[in-house]
Amino acid sequence: xxxxxxxxxxxxxxxxxxxxxxxxxxxxxxxxxxxxxxxxxxxxxxxxxxxxxxxxxxxxxxxxxxxxxxxxxxxxxxxxxxxxxxxxxxxxxxxxxxxxxxxxxxxxxxxxxxxxxxxxxxxxxxxxxxxxxxxxxxxxxxxxxxxxxxxxxxxxxxxxxxxxxxxxxxxxxxxxxxxxxxxxxxxxxxxxxxxxxxxxxxxxxxxxxxxxxxxxxxxxxxxxxxxxxxxxxxxxxxxxxxxxxxxxxxxxx
Amino acid sequence: xxxxxxxxxxxxxxxxxxxxxxxxxxxxxxxxxxxxxxxxxxxxxxxxxxxxxxxxxxxxxxxxxxxxxxxxxxxxxxxxxxxxxxxxxxxxxxxxxxxxxxxxxxxxxxxxxxxxxxxxxxxxxxxxxxxxxxxxxxxxxxxxxxxxxxxxxxxxxxxxxxxxxxxxxxxxxxxxxxxxxxxxxxxxxxxxxxxxxxxxxxxxxxxxxxxxxxxxxxxxxxxxxxxxxxxxxxxxxxxxxxxxxxxxxxxxxxxxxxxxxxxxxxxxxxxxxxxxxxxxxxxxxxxxxxxxxxxxxxxxxxxxxxxxxxxxxxxxxxxxxxxxxxxxxxxxxxxxxxxxxxxxxxxxxxxxxxxxxxxxxxxxxxxxxxxxxxxxxxxxxxxxxxxxxxxxxxxxxxxxxxxxxxxxxxxxxxxxxxxxxxxxx
Numbered sequence: 001x002x003x004x005x006x007x008x009x010x011x012x013x014x015x016x017x018x019x020x021x022x023x024x025x026x027x028x029x030x031x032x033x034x035x036x037x038x039x040x041x042x043x044x045x046x047x048x049x050x051x052x053x054x055x056x057x058x059x060x061x062x063x064x065x066x067x068x069x070x071x072x073x074x075x076x077x078x079x080x081x082x083x084x085x086x087x088x089x090x091x092x093x094x095x096x097x098x099x100x101x102x103x104x105x106x107x108x109x110x111x112x113x114x115x116x117x118x119x120x121x122x123x124x125x126x127x128x129x130x131x132x133x134x135x136x137x138x139x140x141x142x143x144x145x146x147x148x149x150x151x152x153x154x155x156x157x158x159x160x161x162x163x164x165x166x167x168x169x170x171x172x173x174x175x176x177x178x179x180x181x182x183x184x185x186x187x188x189x190x191x192x193x194x195x196x197x198x199x200x201x202x203x204x205x206x207x208x209x210x211x212x213x214x215x216x217x218x219x220x221x222x223x224x225x226x227x228x229x230x231x232x233x234x235x236x237x238x239x240x241x242x243x244x245x246x247x248x249x250x251x252x253x
Numbered sequence: 254x255x256x257x258x259x260x261x262x263x264x265x266x267x268x269x270x271x272x273x274x275x276x277x278x279x280x281x282x283x284x285x286x287x288x289x290x291x292x293x294x295x296x297x298x299x300x301x302x303x304x305x306x307x308x309x310x311x312x313x314x315x316x317x318x319x320x321x322x323x324x325x326x327x328x329x330x331x332x333x334x335x336x337x338x339x340x341x342x343x344x345x346x347x348x349x350x351x352x353x354x355x356x357x358x359x360x361x362x363x364x365x366x367x368x369x370x371x372x373x374x375x376x377x378x379x380x381x382x383x384x385x386x387x388x389x390x391x392x393x394x395x396x397x398x399x400x401x402x403x404x405x406x407x408x409x410x411x412x413x414x415x416x417x418x419x420x421x422x423x424x425x426x427x428x429x430x431x432x433x434x435x436x437x438x439x440x441x442x443x444x445x446x447x448x449x450x451x452x453x454x455x456x457x458x459x460x461x462x463x464x465x466x467x468x469x470x471x472x473x474x475x476x477x478x479x480x481x482x483x484x485x486x487x488x489x490x491x492x493x494x495x496x497x498x499x500x501x502x503x504x505x506x507x508x509x510x511x512x513x514x515x516x517x518x519x520x521x522x523x524x525x526x527x528x529x530x531x532x533x534x535x536x537x538x539x540x541x542x543x544x545x546x547x548x549x550x551x552x553x554x555x556x557x558x559x560x561x562x563x564x565x566x567x568x569x570x571x572x573x574x575x576x577x578x579x580x581x582x583x584x585x586x587x588x589x590x591x592x593x594x595x596x597x598x599x600x601x602x603x604x605x606x607x608x609x610x611x612x613x614x615x616x617x618x619x620x621x622x623x624x625x626x627x628x629x630x631x632x633x634x635x636x637x638x639x640x641x642x643x644x645x646x647x648x649x650x651x652x653x654x655x656x657x658x659x660x661x662x663x664x665x666x667x668x669x670x671x672x673x674x675x676x677x678x
Binding site for chain 2: 057058059078079080082083085087089091092093094095097098102105106107108109110111112114115138154155
């Protein structure tokens, strides 16, 4: 695998275990994601996807090794690093009592934006994501799909260079999924690196260029999607997934 | 600064939309202060203005028992209801219930003759000790005791003052009999009424003056006692909304996002402190306003604000800050909303109880008297009472503000430690 661009993410010899010894353990993990890539991270339940994203976003700290975003070490340069990326968690990560505009005012300020920029980005994003008409309504009255779009809008308000997406389309209808994926492709076209994780593998096929399959805390395959399908003689990401991770149930306790 | 302003705005918006939280912080304490002041004012009036019904069964037929009843009547705190016929405990109890009397007294048969015999005996002894020959000294038996029945709901302090009042009336009639007997033995004629009245009724007046630091003459009343006390309680009651808000934020998805943003969570904590400090100040303003303007309309004594308004502001702001610090501290160390609600409500009631909001701390004994020093509410209350009841100035409450300030700083330090320990900052 060749990485031509300087790495957006550089994980070097990283080790991690949850306090108390339970949960996923990463040991000597190495991973590079190039700038401008659309990178998909897939694996069964409990494989370590969310933990790895938490480590990459600084929510968890590695026990060994280091993680760098555009050459800046996570955990050492908190404010600088945190300005570089946006995060769209799996849970609705905003205040349901507030309207989309009020949420974006608040999260925009916490992202380090000034009032004028927040206003401009809010107008743009609500327009693009079809939330213009409900901009001043409390989010708690929204449907699941609308809440997903609010979740995404807040995650990208700071025009991040890297965007982490943890199952951004879970539980939404086809229209919303289509709108979200199109918007993500648009973002990527403008230079944003996407780090995406989901169980929607057919959706991922249309979005991701580079793919890593992770299981039991280890990266078991990492290449471009086309190369991986060719190498393993599979016709879809789902078949490749089952081929490499097996068909047994996974209990994530 | 922009981040802090945005966070305060967010907190205000969320708070404004939390109608249950708002009602807990404003409507409930207002109701509490109105109800408690009304009840306590009624108790004050029961003693001072309203008369306590007392049922008297006079088994005696003589003059002394009638004089005793008349003396009890003259005390002014009782509404005397007489009941005829012989009474026992059961019938007295029934009669008290029937007439809604809290107290009952049975004057025993032969009360007059026995009091008279005792008076003659005492007078004889007195004459003998003067070296005068009085009447023949006849042995006098003990006077049969009066029986005082009382409803158990009557507070002990009130019952003791009732007993004291009845005893004083009894003393009066016994002294009168002794005096009459003594006078008759010497002069062989009845004592003139004006002399008797002069000797027995010319009581020295007692002037009651509240001792205040500012030399003011504001008489303490239910309003002056209750409004400051329940204002403190209301301020600490913000724990139900603020503590819950801290926990909700911690366990909600929004917290995950907050941790990934280039801003310290301390900004959120500072914002909550500022927002809710304003809430506590507003609570105090609302409750004081009700005391000043609404209470007189409701027939309650109006609240008199202290002369040193700067001191009042200082106490209120430190008390509010302490209440907010306590709520945030509990919120940081709690993992669920249920923990905050349960621990918060119970701990506030306990702190209020040991802090002297329910029973004055000077009336507490041993351990609880010392424990009061650990309740921030105790120091708030002492400071408020110095201002509201004693007319004190800022310099007079420094000794109360200082411990309150120290408790607040300790709570802030504990919060910081909790945030660090839980990896929240």
